[in-house]
Amino acid sequence: MDFRLSDEQKLMIEAARKVGDRFGLEYWRKQDAAKAFPKEFWSAVCEAGLCGAALPAEVGGAGLGMFELALVVETLASCGGGATVGQLFMINPIFGGVALSRFGTPAMKAELLPKIVSGEINCSMALTEPDAGTNTLELRSYAEAVGDGWRLNGRKIWITGVPDAAKMLVVARTKKLADCKSRSDGLSMFMIDVERKGLTHTAIDKVGTRTLASSSVFFDDVRIAPGELVGTLHRGWHELLDVLNTERIVTTAALAGTGELAIKLAVKYGNERKVFGDKPVTSYQGLQFPLAQCHVEVEAARLLNHKAAVNCDMGLPYGSEANAAKLLAAQAVSRATERAMQTMGGMGYATEFHVERLWRDCRLFRFAPVSEEMILNYVANHDLGMPRSY
Structure with missing residues (x-):
């Protein structure tokens, strides 16, 4: 290698x-x-x-x-x-x-x-729903066949970037669940205009990632043209997973960069900060060791993500690596930003020193775009062969 x-x-x-x-x-x-x-x-x-x-x-x-x-x-x-x-x-x-x-x-x-x-x-993607959350197969937004197209009704939540997007990738049921052979049957993807009659959205106020809006989205008899179907009608579930696994890779990549930046800011501050005598505060192992541990964990997540990305490019299975890397990265960067703030003391809480923004933003990725618990479910089921627990 x-x-x-x-x-x-x-x-x-x-x-x-x-x-x-x-x-x-x-x-x-x-x-x-x-x-x-x-x-x-x-x-x-x-x-x-x-x-x-x-x-x-x-x-x-x-x-x-x-x-x-x-x-x-x-x-x-x-x-x-x-x-x-x-x-x-x-x-x-x-x-x-x-x-x-x-x-x-x-x-x-x-x-x-x-x-x-x-x-x-x-672009944006409308997938998550209030009553489904992580359980995507329970989504209820329904695109009913009308003429040669569809008419969409439903609601989505926590959709990123809607006010600044021209297009929205929408995931909806195109068959009633009662008519499906399995829960993964009857899902389809569409690429539609955000500015369209019947589509409305409202902002969700939030603690972090504030440069990208998060919205609730409402579909009220939204017309979808036949040429807006993406992929296979009623068979969109596995195609969607292919998209979502690449999403994991860019999520983890950004987290690795965040951890690197947070540690860099903490070390720079700590190397210049003196409290007891002439020694910088980072000369004390009580501050050194936690930052070093965070660095090692971030690098481990980065390398596993690289493996996922290379496997993806080679056409090999990469879902396990992509999900595991995201789990490690989210946890490691949560610790890294927290430890960076602790190293900087009170100034770590000040916006002018930037770490508090990194801390607020990275917290989202402990449960999004997929939660730690669901990743561990995936590893237990798919990688370790344990029975499904949910």
Whole structure:
């Protein structure tokens, strides 16, 4: 196994670092305070060709893979954006790009993928529902066949980036559950306009990831055209899983970058801070050891995520690695940001020192986009052969 990076991969990292350094910690602090979508940052990401790292060259992408995309996301997150950088890549090159490049019609690919790669349009994905949550197979939004299309009714919650998106990947039932052979039967994906009659959304106030809005979304007789079906009618469940596993990779990549940044900020502060005599506070093992432990844990999660990304690019199974890496990363970065704040003492609680934002933002990923408990269920069932517990 060769861990050396190619020249092309090094160039991708260099390009990402240049963009990330242009939009450093102060930029993100201001965007967070204003609860404002990072338009300038995302435009620069797209102009540098980073959004399309894993998308086909024929639509303007780089034609590389998920490993290169993970390297890009890690780097951008470590420059200041933190965990929310992963969400930007989720909603655009994953929910928009991967879903369409793998399952979209030729017409969809030709029309939408170049616009996603260039940043002309943003995307979102409407999956989670109030009464289903993690139990996706219990979702109730229903797209009823009407003529040659569908009419959608239902509600979604915690949908990211809706006010700034032009397109929404919607997951809905297209068969009543009573008519399905299994719970995974009768699910379909559609790519629809956010600005459409019958589609409304309201913001959810939240503690972190405030540069990307989270919304409740309501569908009231929303018309879906026949050309907006993504993938196979009634057979969208396994196609959806393919999209969601790539989502795990960019989530973990952003968390790895966040952990790296938090530890870096803590060490810099601690190396300069003196309390008892002339020795910096980081000379004491009571502060050294926890930060060193966090560093080791973040690196372990990063490497497992790299394995998941490489397996994905090689066409090998990667779901177990992607989910396990996300579990490790979310826990490790939660500890890393907490420990960074503790190292900085009272200043770790001040917005001007940035760690509190990283701490608030990364907390989301202990239960999203999939909870720790459900990942452990997956590992127990699929990897260890234990009986299903739920």
